[in-house]
Amino acid sequence: MRNYRIGIIDTILLAITVFVVSTAGVAQEDNRITKIIHLSGTDKDHRVDWDFKIDKGRKSGEWSKIAVPSNWELEGFGIYTYGHDWRRLRPESAAIGQYKHQFSVPKEWKSQTIELVFEGVMTDTKVMVNGKLVGPVHQGGFYRFKYDITRFLKFGEENLLEVEVKNASDNDSVNRAEKDADFWAFAGIYRPVYLEVKPKEYIDRVAIDAKADGSFKMDVFTENIKKGRTIEAKISDLEGQSLGSVFSTEADRTLEKATLNYQAENPQLWSPEFPNRYQVEVSLKDGNEVLHTITQKFGFRTVELRAKDGFYVNGEKVKFKGVNRHSFWPSSGRSASRALSIMDVELMKDMNMNAVRMSHYPPSQHFLEVTDSLGLFVINELTGWQNAYDTEVGKKLVKELIIRDVNHPSIVIWANGN
Template sequence: MPHVFTGFKLAALLVLLSFTRGQAQSTEKLMLSGTGNDKTVKWQFYCTAGRNSGKWTTIPVPSNWELQGFGKYNYGHEKDTARGKEKGLYKYQFKVPAKWRGKAVNIVFDGSMSDTEVKINGQSAGLIHQGSYYRFKYDISKLLKYGKTNLLEATVAKHSANESVNDAERRGDFWLFGGIFRPVFLEALPAAHISRVALDAKADGSFKADVYTGGTAADEVVGQLYTLDGQKVGGEFRSPITAGNAAMRLQTTLATPKLWTAETPNRYRVAMTLRKGGQPVHTVNQRFGFRTVELREREGFYVNGTKIKFKGVNRHSFWPTSGRTTSKALSIMDVNLMKDMNMNAVRMSHYPPDDHFLEACDSLGLFVLDEVAGWHANYDTPTGTKLTEEMVVKDETHPSIVVWVNGNEGGHNFDLDPVLDRLDLQKRPVVHAWQVFRGTDTQHYINFDYGNGTHLQGHNVVFPTEFLHGLYDGGHGAGLQDYWEQMWAHPLSAGGFLWDFSDAGVVRTDRKGRSTPTATTAPMASWGRTARRRAATSPSRKYGRRYF
């Protein structure tokens, strides 16, 4: 029998308290899956082909099904004829509180590989979602049985029916997996609610936010800033709600705020409250940091008026025994290891990461390049536009994100650049990895003496978003001091990003647990994997300060 969620003892109900007059309704969050590879929930599962296929059994969610003994292992460079094109059928029964009747209830998937069709109680929740690494949601308010048992069914196709998705995500130099690999949850909002908060907090203390609302009409949106320990800073600021506007603009100024940088990751919290007739209706809390990011033409990157150079590394969302399903603990460990190696930046190669990784970068201090997927090929414009919007809406408030990347190594859809420009209230720089674009030169794996008289003596701000490949250039340590001294000395250099942080090899469940490396495994990459293992048991985590 499928598991029935009862009593709500296992539910994670996230209550966001109002700090305004009265008590606003909260956004309630009810987990349907676990939160990561260290906490999962069993769902019913049926794999259509490959190992353990053709029968109903169970699978932990979130997970990649290959690492759980199902389907077929595939690498991105394999021919299409050799690829596993199995599907996974999921079922899960759950209850929702009767008091949720009349609320706006969404089902939210943080990541599913790849095409995902969702049904609630036998009825379609909406169009099939195509694209693996992006948060998507459906309003299922009218499909639920309140106070009763509901049935969730999800069909996940490992190989997308959209060839541009396969080109952008599934034909790269990395392992291919299938499955619901990030959390799934319900969120319940009041009928009149705040649906999105976009904000821009500058180093001079100026703060502005665009607040998007949904449902029935309310009168105004009111904001209040707090320190993270709950102390008010400044007074309330507000905006009336006017018909026909997609978003309400709120503004205030905070004198001498503590600024966010990779060295001093100071943060604040803003509470946005929707009011009607003077009474609070819905409150959303969001953490943020005051900081100003600038790309100055023919000069470099500046954060809070200070020129910076990226001492960066590329990172896949990956763990050997669970594939792309990770955890908050692993994210914190990875960020600490990067900082222990004297790094100040990380590139999300080649897709948006888990939320908890960005939260670790916010709180511990790393500059982040967040990326629309694309590996030598790109999403078509309608698909790419939708996925880019999903990425920005989920990630836009993180102060750690200082640059958007539109695709990797030729996987750039130029139609998506205006989408990033339009959506991002902070107007962060947009780059194309491996390309000269908008005053930046991010070419990959350049020789040390490349382009004498051009390049670093040219007109663009130079920072290779990949250099010193862990295999092809002899390992990360080979010549790094020469590269870094050159980067430090030249005013046009903004640093660079090593490839890559750690080995992305898997512990094969089809080969008695034998570890299988990627095509790009290298001594430094293997060292990174070993350091990650040590970090789990060592209190010091001091392994790599020699690298930068």
């Protein structure tokens, strides 16, 4: 039996290969690769203090400090509410939290694209940089969202980030889907916040379909590209051993995406028993010059639901044996860590399980990285506890869910709520 210990995890795996750097010492950085600059901490065990004020409940009415990421209830602010109880506890349960944080960006980044990324905020989020609204209010507490803040920044100077978070959404369909439920309703910036620093012309994301027969299809979404660009890709295992040759296509600046196809010879397949993974290095090029490069992990596997028969993965019939899992820890609420993800997945596998359902919302990104690497089927779920988002916000959140999680080989079913 494994000895479970929650400790410091030295390596944090990200959905793309990045350089993690501080805002100092950037003289010899490679501008062709996306850089991740955390403004918050990285998980429940590594946090950064921000200025904070809440308007209702405990410690309300004055500015103090709060560790980010966190749920503010666990830090002594506001009041605790369990699911649907929040309605009878209004107005105290409908608190508004104000966050402030100062950060600097070097002058050298003026020619770059700077995006501000929130991995998860409960619930409505209004974001301002240097006193200016950077985009629409985000509604929905379990999804990654981001803003291009390049034009709002003062390069070489201090910048002020202000975030207003409403515990109760102004859209009541969000409250019905996320809060009128049989689980704890927490609030605040509970997942990491960071900057993504990219070139002006860049690869925004990729969506991969890699099947058991070795066929590989990838949609590459680009931004701000000029005429005459090409997209080049190369697949290797996680040790860097190449799987075949380089392949490429022209990038049409009038289209949202470019599609690349390739046939790999005899790849090792992904399954819970043998979670083999590969990585694809994708480059945006101007002739022989590389403008931007990302690296995305993935797995080759084929998923089928056969009528009147059953569920098949890689041609073999599968019976799911698993559990539901909440993202939760007694001392930190929904703010989690990669160490917790490893502990939970190893516990499930020790019980001879092969599957886990995300109940009732998408998990932290590191949990899916662990199910990919250790091997566990995942049913990923759009939030909706016996109620649904309205069509307008629902479409946005489905898109955010798929964009973040589409390349995880462990995800074999997408659930449209509970």
